[in-house]
Amino acid sequence: MNYFAKTDINYEILVWCKTNPMPTTNNTWLPDIEYCLYFREKGVKLNDGYDIKHKYYVQEINKLDKDLYGHPTIKPLKIVKSHLLHTTQKNDIILDPFSGSGTSCVAGKEIGRRFLGFELDKNYYKVSIDRLNGIDKNGQMSIFTDFENV
Numbered sequence: 001m002n003y004f005a006k007t008d009i010n011y012e013i014l015v016w017c018k019t020n021p022m023p024t025t026n027n028t029w030l031p032d033i034e035y036c037l038y039f040r041e042k043g044v045k046l047n048d049g050y051d052i053k054h055k056y057y058v059q060e061i062n063k064l065d066k067d068l069y070g071h072p073t074i075k076p077l078k079i080v081k082s083h084l085l086h087t088t089q090k091n092d093i094i095l096d097p098f099s100g101s102g103t104s105c106v107a108g109k110e111i112g113r114r115f116l117g118f119e120l121d122k123n124y125y126k127v128s129i130d131r132l133n134g135i136d137k138n139g140q141m142s143i144f145t146d147f148e149n150v
Contacts, residue, residue, distance in 0.1 A: 102128025
């Protein structure tokens with residue numbers, strides 16, 4: 001029985017299909033899929049735009065950003081931005097209770113959303129703050145950062 005069928009909640013299962021998953025499987029299935037559960041109240045309007053309405057994304061593991069920000073499970077910014085563009089409005093607040101390297105917060109900043117991120121690991125907390133300020137794990141600063149909005 002579907003619990004959500006009798007509530008005022010809609011849900012979707014979003015999928016990231018990785019084209020270059022880690023080859024180490026330890027006698028299990030290849031880790032080439034990640035899921036994201038999305039819940040919203042019935043009646044909440046989603047934004048239009050064919051390019052942002054996908055429930056599945058086919059993209060490689062974000063190796064460049066893993067190296068740049070030193071986080072082992074960093075998510076592709078393009079996917080996160082697309083999801084947030086589809087599901088949020090200007091000035092909405094994005095909550096990421098497991099912020100890690102700050103991808104959700106960076107995406108929110110880039111598309112004009114407010115954000116609140118929590119991270120217990122002090123090292124990753126610093127990574128996310130630095131990333132919002134255009135600084136990578138080596139202390140290299142980007143010249144393409146808008147410092148006034150952080």
